[in-house]
Amino acid sequence: MKKRVLSLIILMVLSVSVAFAAGQQGAEVQPKTEDIVVGFSCAGMGNSWRMFLKANFDATVAEHPEISKVYFTNADEKPEKQAADISDLLTKGVDLLIIQPSIGAAIVPAVEEAYATGIPVIILDGTVPTDNITAYVGQDMKKLGAHYAEALVDMMGETGKIVMMSGIAGQMSVELRLEGAQEVFAKYPGIEILDTQYTGWSIPKGKEIMQSFLQAYPQIDGIWADSGLMSFPALETMKEAGRPLVPSTGDHLNGYAKFLVANNVPGYIEPYSTLQAAWALEEGLKAVKGETIPKTIYKDPETYDFERIKEFVDMGKSDWWWLGDDQIPAEFLPKID
Amino acid sequence: MKNLSVKNIINPKELVKPGKFVWLILIVMLIASSVSSPIFLTSRNLRNVFLIQPIGLAIATMAQSVVMISGNIDMSIASAVSLMTTMAAGLFRDIPDISPFTVSLLLLLTGIAIGALNGFMAVILRIPAFMATLATSSLLQGVIFFYTKRPIGGIPKSFRFLASYKVAGIPICFFYFLIIFLVMAALLNRHRFGNHLYATGSDDYIAGISGIPVVRVKMQAYLLGGALVALASIFLSSRMGGGGPTTGDGYELDTITAAVIGGISLAGGEGKLMGAIGGVFILMIFSNFMNLMDINPYIQMFLKGMILILAVAFYAKKDSE
DSSP states (O other): OHHHHHHHHHHHHHHHHHHHHHOOOOOOOOOOSSSEEEEEEESOOOSHHHHHHHHHHHHHHHTOTTEEEEEEEEOTTOHHHHHHHHHHHHHTTOSEEEEOOSSGGGSHHHHHHHHHTTSOEEEOSSOOSOSOSSEEEEOOHHHHHHHHHHHHHHHTTTOEEEEEEESSTTOHHHHHHHHHHHHHHTTOTTEEEEEEEEOTTOHHHHHHHHHHHHHHOSOOOEEEESSHHHHHHHHHHHHHTTOOOOOEEEOOBHHHHHHHHHHTOOEEEOOOOTTHHHHHHHHHHHHHTTOOOOSEEEOOOOOBOHHHHHHHOOTTSOTTOBTTTTOSOGGGSOOOO | OGGGSHHHHTOHHHHTSTTTHHHHHHHHHHHHHHHHOTTTTSHHHHIIIIIITTHHHHHHHHHHHHHHHTTOOOTTHHHHHHHHHHHHHHHHHHOTTOOHHHHHHHHHHHHHHHHHHHHIIIIISOOOHHHHHHHHHHHHHHHHHHHOSSOBOOOOHHHHHHHHOEETTEEHHHHHHHHHHHHHHHHHHHSHHHHHHHHHHHOHHHHHHTTOOHHHHHHHHHHHHHHHHHHHHHHHHHHHSOBOTTTTTTHHHHHHHHHHHTTOOTTSSOOOHHHHHHHHHHHHHHHHHHHHTTOOHHHHHHHHHHHHHHHHHHHHHHHHO
16 A cells, blocks of 8 residues: 555656656746736735735735635644745736745745746835845835833823833834834833743733733833733723723724723824735835835824814724724725624 | 445545545535636636645645654744755855755754754654754754844745756746655555554554564654755745745644644644645645635634634544544
8 A cells, every 4th residue: 555655656756756747837927007917925814914914915906806706714823834826826827926025034035036026016015135035015014113111101291100002023023113112112221021922823822921920010001012912901900900001002993992992091093004015005006017116114193192082983883993994985895803 | 446446446444544535625625716706717727726836735734744654843934944945045145156955955964953953852762752853943942043034035946946947838946846756655555664663653552562663763854854855945945036044934834733734643643645635735725725715814713723723623533532
C-alpha cells in the first residue's frame, strides 16, 4: 500500500512539474478599464471592525461596473495561510490584489511574488516590509497613536498615572500606534505609565486586564487605548469596581461613545477607519487602469473631542457599530445587534 | 500485507479502516474539486496545493504524530514555530554575515531543547502532557516577547531559496519534505524505535513489563518531535521571509486536526505517518477549494470544524467496535 501511495505521489509530482513547465506565464500586464477581477486577501474576520471593512469594500465594488468579479479570502490571522490565499488569488487571475496583512513581515515572499506578476498590489491596515508593492493606502498608524497620547495628556492636564491597552501583540498596526504614543508620553515627565498590556481587542480580556490593573494600582488617572474595543470594557470595569471614571482614548466604536456620553466622562475619539478598504480599492483601480499612484497614500479621518462625540454618538445603535463608517447602502451594512 | 489485494482494496470494510479512510476522502475531494472548479487542475494551482503549501504543516504534523503515537500530546508547537521563525529572522538581522547553515543548526538545537523541556515535564516529572506543553508554550511566548514585540522581516534570499527554488519545475522544498518523511517512515516502520513507540503508546504498563524502556521512548518521541518542529520552522522561515510572536499561531490545533483526520489516535499507539500526511492534504485541498469556489469565510470556519468533529466521531466509533 505504501509503495503504491508513494508511486502515486511521485506520479503526481511529475505530472504537476511537466504541466508547470509548460504553463509559465509572463509578467507583462496591460492596463484594463473593464472586466476587472479583484482579489482581497483579508487578515481575519474576527470582530465587527473587520465586518465593516468588508462592508465598505463591497459597497465600493458595487459603485464600479468595470469590476466583473471579486474574490475574498480570510487568513484567520495566520501568515502562512495568507501566503497560500495570495497564491490562490493569483491562480484565479486577479487584475488587482488588495492585501490586509496578518503579519506583514511574514508574507513578504508571497507579496513579492504577486507584485512580480505585474498586477497592482495594494496594502492596507498594516505594513509589509518590501518595496515590491504598488502602494500602501490607509492611515498613518504611528501618528494615530501619537494623537491619542496628545489628547490624553491634554485631558489630564499633563500630569497623572496612566495605563496603556493595545490590540494584538506583534501586529505592525498595533506596534506603530503604541510607539507613536510612547514617543509623546516621553516628552511629558508628569505622565507616569503604570503598565502596558495587549488585549487582542477582546472585550472579555480587556475587562480581565483592567481588573488586574485596578487591583495593582490604587490610582489610575487615564487610559490610553488604541481602540474603543479596549477603552470601552476598561471604563465599564472601573465603573463596576466603583472607581472614579477617568479620561480615555479610542476609535469610533459606538459602545465607547455611548458610554462616554451616558456617564459624562471626557474622552477622545479618532477613527481608525474601515473606509480604508474603499480607499484601497479606489486607488487600486486607478493603477489597474494605467494611472501612476503614489507609493504611500495616507488619509486623515475626522477627529472627535468630547463635545463632538455628544453630537456624533448614536444611542439607538448597537455597541459594536462603527460610527461614521455606515454611510453606505443598507444592503451592505453588517447585521450587528 | 494481506490487505493489499484488489479484493481488499475495493472492500468497503477495508476502505473505512483508519489510515485508509483518509485516502478515500482525499480522492473524493480531488474529484469534487476538479469537477467544480476549472482552475483546480491548473498547473499553478496543483503546484501550490501539493508541492508548496502543505510542506510546513506536513512536517509539523509529523512531529505531533510521533508524540501522539507515544501516548502524549504537544500543545507547544505553535509557540515553538513562532520562536524559531522569529529567531531565524532575528539572527539574520543581528548577525548579517551568519550562514544559513549556522541558522538552521541553531534552530535544530533549539527545537531539540524545546522537546527536551516538554519531555522532562511530561515524562520525568509526570505532569499531564497537555498542561506541561501548554506551560512550555506560555514560556516560549514570554521568551519571544522579551526578545521582540514586533515581527522581524528581511530573511535573505540565500535562506529563502528552500521555499522558492525549483528544479525542473518542482520546488526543492518538496524534496526536503520527502526526505524527512522517508526517514521518519523508516524509523517508525522498520526500526526497533517504531515498535517500541507504538507499544508504549498502546499501553505503557504492558510495554514496561515487556522490557521496553518506556520513559526513554516517550522522551525520545518529544526530542524527535522538537527536531521535526525545527525542520518545519526552517521551511516556514524560508517561505514567510520573516517571523514574529504570532507567526505560528494555530499550528498546535492544525497539526492535531490533520493527525486525527489521518487516523492517528488521540489515545496513542495507533496511526501511520502516511495517514497524517493525507490529513494535511485534506486540510490544504479543503482550504484551496473553498477559496477557488469563493465560499463565505464564516461558512469555511464552520465546515472545517465539522470535518474535525466527523473525523473524531468516525474514529471513536471505529475504536469502540
